[in-house]
Amino acid sequence: MSKLTPNLWFDSNAEEAVEFYCSVFKNSRVNRILHYGPEGPGAAGAVMTIDFELDGQPFTAINGGPYYQFTPAVSFVIDCHTQEEVDYYWERLLAGGEAEQCGWLRDRYGLSWQVVPVILIDMLLDPDPARARRVTKAMLGMVKLDIAALRQAYQQG
16 A cells, blocks of 8 residues: 555546546546535535545545646656557547647646656666767657657667
């Protein structure tokens, strides 16, 4: 059991967001739903929190009202082993959202994700600084990360 559970604050659409995230990530499920009681602060019977898992990672979503918004200062990294995985997560999470630079995107709920091929880190950690610089330059010119183009930059020289 994890000791850390990210808590995601939504205005009033936590159920919709959790359903969406569970549809994107395999091996995901809703574990528990807590409803507001008559004392509020939400409407009695409305969903207050949802405990759920995305690919085994626990999360909690709360319908907490319009007081807080997500920012890119907090994001979730998705480690991808193939371009097909990058494409899968990118396309699904980007639907209704906004693409950013270097594999970052903001989904339709405002949550930021980094869709990253694991090989990128290996290339950036290469002891040859010229290789790492070429990969960095290639990455900085990308929106969705392209493994083939990153490998090409890595192998040049």
